[in-house]
Amino acid sequence: MKEAITIKEIARQLNISPSTVSRALQDSPRISQKTRDAVHALAGQLKYFPSTTARNLRIGKTGVLAMVLPEIRENFFSEVVNGVEELAFRHQYTVALYQSHDRYEREKQILAVLASNRVDGIMLSVAKESQEFQHIQDLIDRxxxxxxxxxxxxxxxxxxxxxxxxxxxxxxxxxxxxxxxRRIALLNGPHPLVASEDRYRGYITALLEDHLPVENALIKRVDLTTEDIKQKMTQLLTSAHRPDAVLAFNDYVALDAMQVCRKHGLRINEDISFVSFANLPLNTYLEHPPLASVEQHPYQIGLKAAEILLSITDPKIEGDTISFQQIMLEPELVIREK
Structure with a gap:
């Protein structure tokens, strides 16, 4: 393989100093236009590419933003990644992806590795197993x-x-x-997730306002595995007072639960109906998708997360660097026709 062309080689051929070449490539006004033109012309001829590694070492940066998320296979998280990459690549940053697979110990291990291997910043969505968060606080304290x-x-x-x-x-x-x-059940997520408690509060508030029954038998928590979802949905269907509608933690939970309903001979959106979260694109291909789904805007979440991180790590990028920004996007209930 041919060796990569360096600034020193351009300097040697033009009989000028490497520092002059570096400034010329950055179009510094301290270098004459004639010299800048000559440097750019030779750099193009020799197919010179600047070393981002060398640049980052000079300014004490790595040019790498890390993302730690539960599962990249979930459409929601892949859309968040798309939003992050859109902004990161625009500013010539690399995005490194890590999956916790919803395991606490794996999440801790990943963050420890990232802390010791120097990245410019970390974006994190916690694992469902995580109930203690000192490992996150340690990163912030450092x-x-x-x-x-x-x-x-x-x-x-x-x-x-x-x-x-x-x-x-x-x-x-x-x-x-x-x-x-009138009998609306909740297939909620695991207890440690704050998002599960958020769903519970919104559900209970709405029931109380409409004077609908709040029954523990209609509220089930699932660990987000297919097996547990099917078990909890079966419990709902075999109870003394079967629900006529279900609010599911997300579309994946709803789809697993709907399978159980079909096996019990129920018609989806006729005998029992579903509303869920995530608004997955695949719903458009289903004959009987959930009646409605809450759009959580994952792409915009990724963009905003990257925007905040870049405003902290790169002083050249404009952004609001107020300590500890908290951005909460508005949900949108997407209603489908039967």
Missing amino acids: GIPVVLFDRIPPKIEAHQVGCDIEKGAYEATKWLARQGF
Whole structure:
């Protein structure tokens, strides 16, 4: 393989100093236009590419932003990544992706590796197993820029970007009530997730406002595995008072639960109806998708998270650097026709 062309080689051929070449490539006004033109022309001829590694070492940066998320295969998180990459690549940053697979110990290990290997900043959505968050606080205490997104742990002072889940659950439950449903069940997520508590509060508030029954038998928590979802949905269907509608933690939970309903001979959106979160694109291909789904704007969440992180790590990028920004996007209830 041919060796990469360096600034020193351009300097040697033009009989000028490497520092002059460097300034000319940056179009410094301290260098004459004639010399700048000559340097750019030779750099193009020799197919010279500047070393971002060398540049980053000079300014004490790595040019790498890390993302730690539960599962990249989930459409929501892949859309967040798209939003982050859009802004990061525009400013010539690399995005490194890490998956916790919803495991606490793996999340801790990843963050420890990132802390010791120097990245310019970290964007994190916590694992469902995580109930203790000192490992996140340790990063912040060390001065490592951290932006928490979507699954945001409680009592951590850090930059945060998410969607108003409580409001989304409230609006979804109110909509079901307006459609005439009276026994609305909740297939919620695991207890440690703040998002699960947000859904619960929005659901309960809407039921109380509409004078609908609040029954523990209609509220089930799932660990987000297919097996547990099917078990909890079966419990709902075999109870003395079967629900006529279900608010599900997300579209994936709704789809698994709908399978159980079909096996029990129920017609989706006729005998029992669903509303959920995430607004997955695949819903448009289903014959009987959930009646409505709460859009959480994952792409915009990614953009905002990257915007905050870049405003902290790169002084050339304009942005609001007020300590610990908390951005909460408005949810949108997307209603589908039967």
